[in-house]
Amino acid sequence: MSDIELARVIEAILFVAEEPVSQDVLVEVLEARVEDIQEGLTTLQHTLDERGSGLIVRETAGGWRLYTRPATRPFLERFTVSASLARLSNAAMEVLSIIAYQQPVSKGQITEIRGVDSGSAVRTLERRGLIQERERLSTPGNPALFETSRLFLEKVGINSLDELPPLADHVPPSTVVESLEESFRSE
């Protein structure tokens, strides 16, 4: 298959796909080499860009998927109500971050970190498909352990959890830590 042909089939597959399609799957379906698939994807990207298509091909959550071009977004919002997903509350975002970095983690552990009951935020995130239950502990109450889903990766626009910003970068600077300690020191 030529580049153009490969690009055509990949485009068709991505059009009907319901989630990002990994390179491995494309290799298998098209019976082509990895390099050919990469070439095909590049060609697809170029042709879409060249003709100023409303679609772009983008790599997220470890796979490729067709997305609308950001510039078309305002019109899509007018076209369909579901275009603008309700924003997550700060509380839900905090819970999501804790799960992202500490997974698998139980509701109790999340509550312990935040110092406030986080049950409803967990439910919201689960309903949105951003987190899922991985397993249940055998300790009393059989608490569920949560992890982030593939949709989470896609919604954050990353390929794997390794691409999350390093948590160490967000620990408050030593001056803040010192000043905090200062205020609590009883000497």
Place this chain on the structure above:
Amino acid sequence: MMGAVKTHEVKTAVFEGPLDLLLQLITSHQLEITAVSLVDLVNEYLAVIEELERLDLEVTSEFVLIASTLIQLKARRLLPTSDGLDLDEELELIEERDRLLARLLACVTFKDVAAVIGHRMEQADRFMSRPWGIDFPLPPRPDALPPIDGNRLARLATELFETTIAEPDLDHLDLDLPSVADAMADLRRRVTMDTEADFSDLVGHTERPVEVIAYFLALLELARWGIVEVTQSGWLAEIRVKAAVVDLTIESEWE
């Protein structure tokens, strides 16, 4: 930070939980001075809790727990460094303080990173994709149903109609439900107008929880008809029963 106006006092109760409150109090101070005065901090924290209680909101144990640590720290600071201090107690307090600090730091860290992830989600949200593919589970089209002729339909219907729905067999369940009416009769006999009886005494002779339930239903029924007066001083307190002045002959709805 320099020249920040001194209007950053947390006066409204817009915070999420005790850690968040503490953080807000600390940050509001850091805009003004370099080191936060622990005494001020504790006082403000306690003032907010008091306000919460006055607003009749549920004050969680978490608030109280952190408050107790803060008060201990404050007490330590106000007391002159005496040598008669219990070393164990001292170490415990330091441990508690470090735990609180660690929790505060974790809280700040996750708040910070949450903002970054939130921003990334907003960026990624500019791209939209089709939520479903061609395999979206639609109900089968009418012509996708298997073909069926009149004879087969008749046979299926006959089979269905001939199937009798068996009643579940409950014989092995010996519930032996106590009678509420009997319990009512017994209560009316035993409850007098002169003395108050405790409900726990009235059911003292019963052997099974289900009997107590019968007595309780009987008591509710009698109270409903005004035959007995029932009082309870508080949540989970003893139920006191006394015969009422009026004596009506009313038939129970239980029989």
